[in-house]
Amino acid sequence: MLGNAQPAIAAFAATVVQWQLRAGRRGLPWQHTRDPYRIWLSEIMLQQTQVGTVMGYYERFLARFPTVQDLAAATQDEVMPYWAGLGYYARARNLHRCAQEICQNWNGSFPPSADEIMQLPGIGRSTAAAIAAFAYGQRSPIMDGNVKRVFTRYFGIFGDPSVRATEKCLWETAQAVVDAAPPDLDMTAYTQGLMDLGSSHCARGRPDCAACPLATHCYARLESRQAELPTPKKKKQSGQRQCAMLILQKENTILLEQRPSPGIWGGLWSLPQFDDAESLRIACGNMGVEVATERKMAGLQHVFSHFKLHIEPWHIVSDQIETTEPRPNQAWVSLNDLPATALPAPVKKILDGLFLA
DNA sequence: AATACGTGGAC
DNA sequence: TGTCCAAGTAT
Known part of the structure; x- marks a missing residue:
């Protein structure tokens, strides 16, 4: 599954951090806060949804439900209009249930670790890790579409990323990168940087390797196999x-x-x-x-x-x-x-x- | 493991 | 036009 190249892992995270602070996204509405509620809301809205689509919904939702208590006190019928048009409406239903759980079982504060956050409805491993990383600085790696693109290319990880074995390899690699990083790693910049890189230089179509800070040790670039990675999903007829x-x-x-x-x-x-x-x-x-x-x-x-x-x-x-x-x-x-x-x-x-x- | 679950952007 | 797929999770 892994390619032949022996990519550098020791400096990986630090390289991403430096690039993020210099060239990454800075002005998104859910950045520059450590409020778990705002971070959580953004992560749920951003599941399978592009940044530009989320922007307006995020602002309107926060204006109507400024805190987790406001959300928990509302009825589902009051919440759904603020999600209408965004799609995947189980996200909104779970969001609402989750707010009520947090208020009833956690005294209105988010659980203190990714493992506990992941037990909440609508929050899987990657979303839990993102919340813990952005809100608490916890060294919990995420694994979304952006990270999958960067990792499969950099480390030469072949196979459909949604298949269990490939996914396992990706998570283990992500954990290994964090483990190999220095203790003072800026987890916010690292997490954000990985996604920024995946959505810019390491985009799907025509990756801009000349501008990529990871290019020198990237498997896909060294072997000119950018177009093969990540391995495309087998398409099912709809x-x-x-x-x-x-x-x-x-x-x-x-x-x-x-x-x-x-x-x-x-x-x-x-x-x-x-x-x-x-x-x-x-x-x-x-x-x-x-x-x-x-x-x-x-x-x-x-x-x-x-x-x-x-x-x-x-x-x-x-x-x-x-x-x-x-x-x-x-x-x-x-x-x-x-x-x-x-x-x-x-x-x-x-x-x-x-x-x- | 495979499928259900929305909508719209990008090419 | 069609195809891919986006800060995925639940079952």
């Missing part, structure tokens, strides 16, 4: 699904339905969804609503990480809907309240097109 969504409008309101957890969009409020137009028509009939074919809107496709969804929206306007009470997981929502409602991205797109035009 399926396609189809659905009909109902925009049922009664005067100034529409009918929304809260999605179950776990599951796609769990906790968000979405349009009533059916496998096909016929099922939608039957449901409308049960409410005494006729569905004319001309109510069908232009379809759209929404791409998830694991499948593509073809959505056929139907806009039904009726002020004489027979239902007295909506189902427990349904609600009539005023059009004025839509901007503050936790809507899935494609649903927001549909409703914006309909009611903001």
